[in-house]
Amino acid sequence: MARNLDLTALRAFATVAATGGVTRAAALLHLTQSAVSMQVKRLEEALDVRLFDRTGRGVVLTQDGEKVLAYARRLLTLNDELLDRMQDDAPEGEIRLGVPHDIVPRAIPSVLRAFAAEFPRIRITLISSVTARLHEMFAEGECDVMLATESNPGPGGEELVRLPLVWVGAEDGRAWRRRPLKLAFERACVFRTHAQAALDRADIPWEVAITAESSRAIDASVSADLACHVVIDGFDTAELVPIPHGGALPEIGDVAINLYSAPGPRDPARDRLLEAIRDAYRGIRASRQPSLSIAANG
16 A cells, blocks of 8 residues: 655654754744644654664654655656646737748847747747738638738738838848849748839849748848848848849838738737737837837736
8 A cells, every 4th residue: 555755744854854953844844843843753654764863963764754854845846847837817828920031130039039938828929921822821810819911911910110121132232232132031031022113113134043941042042142032121140141232223112011810709928929019010110129018018
């Protein structure tokens, strides 16, 4: 028949070991010294070992006591974690957030950091793809919240900010001076047609020199000065910098960053995430330096 250890006795023993004496342990446990001594003795009887060497001044763990202390601490930690978990009424769950890869770095890290601090038990699953694919996933119920970069918001969309598109290339690059102008875009990039139409209007010959499925491949090609690319103003990177073309390349127009949230019952955690996203991206319009503090908004 299985025997069970008394957690109260384990806690008394661990506290005596940590404080170095029964008197201090009793004060921490809000028990009498005799009650603490009785708990330790009960544990020794249950394990049939001596836990403390009582021949000198104070208390010193025996070899068996050292072994038991390691297990006692683990058992008490699990006990306390379980009680905390069951008594904690903080919301749990998952929110699937879709964001076009090119607008992730400016704001999403601060959004996730602030949200996690307030809702540590809500898991955010970040899905990064192109806008067209994110819309497909959102329609199929695979995203709960999504951002899109597009000319105008679709049904249910909320425009957060509208910014111009800009030409980017390698630092000190010369690809933008060559004709036909070589372009690099992902296959499904929504900025591709904007750039091509602008070049056609300006009567500038062009060719798509690099097409890839990965944004990393595009970034590498452009940073090597093999072609030019287009990004939302303010979302350039250390590798891709705005081209100082002085009007030699045409204006491309602007694009909106839109927010979508799947319909459903009111969810305080999702509401806070939406609020954080709004603050972050609308802040780009105001200062080009998005800032976020969920706690301050609460």
